[in-house]
Every structure is written in C-alpha cells, then in structure tokens.
Amino acid sequence: MTKIGKDLALAKQLLQSGQLVAIPTETVYGLAANGLNPEAVARIFEAKNRPSFNPLILHVADTAHARALTSNFPPKAQLLADTFWPGPLTIVLPRHASVPDIVTGGLETVALRVPAHSLTLELLRSLPFPLAAPSANPSGYISPTQPLHVAEQLNDKVAYILDGGASSVGVESTIVMVKDDEVYLLRQGGISEETLMAVVGHIAHAPDAHNQPLAPGMLLNHYAPGKRVLLGNLSLLYGQHYHERVGVLAFKEPLPEVPLAQQRILSPKGDLAEAAANVFAYLRELDKLDIDLIIAEPVPHNGIGRAVNDRLQRASEK
Ligand code: TXA
Ligand code: MG
Secondary structure (H helix, E strand, O other), X not given: OOOEEOOHHHHHHHHHOOOOEEEOOOOOOEEEEEOOOHHHXXXXXXXXXXXXXXXXXXXXXOHHHHXXXXXXXXXXXXXXXXXXXXXXXXXXXXXXXXXXXXXXXXXXXXXXXXXXXXXHHHHHHHOOOOEEOOEOOOOOOOOOOOHHHHHHHHHHHOOEEEOOXXXXXXXXXXXXXXXXXXXXXXXXXXXXXXXXXXXXXXXXXXXXXXXXXXXXXXXXXXOOOOOEEEEOOHHHHHHHHOOOOEEEEEOOOOOOOOOHHHEEEOOOOOXXXXXXXXXXXXXXXXXXXOOOEEEEOOOOOOOOHHHHHHHHHHHOOO
16 A cells, blocks of 8 residues: 655655655645646546546645736735635636646636645645645545545555645635636635635625536536435435435434444534534445445535535535
8 A cells, every 4th residue: 555654755755756645735635746747747637537627726835836826816816815825715816827737727727725734834835846736536536534545545546645634624625716806606615605705795606607617626426425325304315215225424413213333423513614524534434334325414504514515415416
C-alpha cells in the first residue's frame, strides 16, 4: 500500500519531480500535483479517471499567491479572501495567462483556495508553485476525509499520502464566482450561504445549465457509493424495503426496526457541523457492509446542512 506519513520534505520532493501526493485539507483530502506543470496535472486526471473538461482548484499559501494567478482580483474577491481564507471557500476569477489550460478545462477562469490545514499550508509555503488538487477519490465516488480512504481507493496511483488526520469540516469547499460586482454560488460547501450573505450582502445562484454546469462537479451522480442510496423519510423508505437488507444513515436517531450495526448516526446531538464531518466516512462504512441498499434522511436545510443535503442528493438515486 502507498506510504502514509508526515514527511513534508518527501512530499515536497515528489511534487517537484511531477508526482502525485495526497494532501490533507480541512474539507477533504486532495490529490495534488504541481499546478503549473501540465504533465503533472495530466496524471491527476489519469489517476482519478476524471473527465478532462472538469477543471481543478489551485491551492495556494495566501491571497498574494492567489492574486498572481488571476488577471483581475475585484474588491468583492478581496473581501471574501480577507474574511474566509484560509478556509473552505473557493473563488473563481479570471485566470492569469500562466495558468495551464489543463487546469481550467479551457475556461477563461481559474478556481483558487487557501486551505486551512497547518501541514498543507507549510507545504504550500515551501513550494514555488500552486498545487492543483481535486478531491482524492476516483471520479464520481465518495470524497476521502481520512488518509486511509485515499490509500484504499487510489493506492499505487499516488506516490505519497501526507497524513494530517481526519478532515475537520468533512464536505468540500463552497465555490463562488466573482464577476463584475456580483457573487455567484456555484457549489454549496463548508462556508454556508448565510455566512457568505452576511459578508457580501447579495448572492446570485448560478443557473444549473444541463450538461454544461458552471462548476462541472455539479454534474448529478457525484459522490455516489457503490450501493444504492435512497433519500427520504426513513420510516417510509424502510416500509417499502423491509424485505431487503437495509443500511441506515440517520441524522440524530436510529431507526428502531434495524440492527444498530447496520446504522450510522450523523450527529446524535443534532449538530450540523458534526454531521458534515461524518457524512462521507459513514457513507463509506455503510457501503462496505453486507447490505442491499442504504436509506438516508435529509438533515435540517440550513447552514452547512445545505451542503450535506446536496451531497446526499447526489449520492442517491433520482
Ligand atoms: O474542498 C475542496 O474544494 C476540495 C479540496 C481538496 O480543496 N477540492 C475539491 O475539488 O472538491 P474537486 O475537483 O473535487 O471539485 C472542484 C470543483 C469541480 O466541480 C470543478 O468543476 C469546479 O470546482 N471548478 C474548478 N475550476 C472551475 C472554474 N474555473 N469555474 C467553475 N468551476 C470550477
Ligand atoms: Mg470531488
């Protein structure tokens, strides 16, 4: 199995020679490569089996480095960066000419983020280039929130896994695009809409155009485990599927009819941040059980709960 450890010098050396290293962030683990080296970035797409039109986020150590990768950094972007970086917010801005096409999928914009993880920030500060990094999972599967998740799924496709413990936020970054003076929400994530709104006033929702979504990760059927997932009222779903072996992903309370070993409770105390931190790991655990399907219930639809519901919806059957 791929080596897992905290060796920053090794991670740095591998990245400098164009190899792939899994990096911890507060949201999920990323599969990182030198973001200015098209060949290294191509290895990410290969390892993940990711469609090449789906652009990547560039991770940088601070706002100054982010600015250098854009051709325009408007005041609203500065405000967002000052307020939320380092943190789970990705800002899409007009790209600088130095950003390779393979990173942006040919778009005229680039996605940028300063992650809030001390080990990865130290790595970024030591490197003369940004790190292109999507979530470190095979395309379409559940995102990894622990080093072992990465090892299980990407194994020898990644040269080294930098161990930064379990991701504290647990769902991916919120993605916004800043265009002129308007902020568009492209993906729900670790920073809630309410929190964004309190800072920038108005948020516009991007049209979810079919097949050409503004954030191509918004394609449906993302984050799906191998097993069928049905989302809805747990009692009703159980009533329809009691004759099958059912796994349960509940928000606060288990379903009395199902053995506890086949259930995962996102947050017994009803805390949405805790639910977000657990959702991907629990989906993975349920996926490994000897069951026929997973039934899941939505969490309260506010704050980071919106991002959790978004991921559950994408994991489930339509
Ligand atoms: O929390 C996160 O954002 C994690 C960690 C590793 O930073 N990364 C992550 O990357 O979730 P990924 O590749 O799984 O999702 C990035 C999303 C994709 O949906 C992609 O389409 C979108 O960002 N994206 C990237 N560049 C874009 C651009 N220029 N315009 C619009 N969307 C963009
Ligand atoms: Mg992803």
